[in-house]
Amino acid sequence: MGRSPCCEKAHTNKGAWTKEEDQRLINYIRTHGEGCWRSLPKAAGLLRCGKSCRLRWINYLRPDLKRGNFTEEEDELIIKLHSLLGNKWSLIAGRLPGRTDNEIKNYWNTHIKRKLLSRGLDPQTHRPLNSATNSSTTTPSTTNTTNAYSDALNSSSPAAVLPEIVAINKTADKKGTTIIGANSAEEAHSSSGTTEEELLKHQPQQQQQEQNYPELNLELSISLPSQSTPTANTAESKPQQFSIFAAPAPMIAQTICVCCRLGFQSSQNCNCQTTMITNGVHILQTSRFID
């Protein structure tokens, strides 16, 4: 049994909105506020689908929208966020006040993609184009480099390079697990979860601190354990916990070494739940893993 349509399409307008429709929508939301989009069109006297009303409001009519060209700073922020989050436009938009996911998505497709290509970077992976097809599986060292994420991005096979860097699915968060990190932007692209969002959220004081640290550094720094690495196949051992490339929990507890520095230049401001810091590398251990 299929689901019911979101609206009666036979009685709804489609296409560009008229000024009158805009005004009706604005007036209604000013009076009643947002919410219950399904019933809004009828209540507002609009022959539109609720979805359409929502989109129109969010992407065009909202009073807090910042219209106009993107600044260079916004460009760079979008690029950084995309390298971290992938095509999670709503998450990216959430970090850019006054911009909508649709706007950023369009801007990405029309401007930034080309910008990155002109820099010789693959817009999807943020890796140099000439290495995008390189299948080198060289494993990064277990060092504490803060550029480990960049290294990871520069390697073509996340599974081979960072098998034990887990992209924890949303269930992890509910048990208070610290999000460790994603394999790469590619993982973020392919993952339907909100791992990176969770990662952002797990910086409890981050937003507050951002105001204190205008120099936004979104590099995700990852390093590998010095011990043997689990294979990607181990993902199947705990599918309920990790979406991909997961290792058995005890092994992770012992071997995962990740420093996630998101938004701060100084590791002292990192909010990771760390149990040990060795040469600047945060060794994360959470109750979940220890379980």
Added chain:
DNA sequence: AAGAACATCAACCGCTTGTAC
């Protein structure tokens, strides 16, 4: 000046997620 090609972006569509029952 006209039409083709390209660029832009608002809007749509289908799928996923969250939640109430």
Added chain:
DNA sequence: CGTACAAGCGGTTGATGTTCT
């Protein structure tokens, strides 16, 4: 626990504007 529904998200489309030939 399963189902249905509302809302949200991301990919895609198509109308319109701009530039090129």
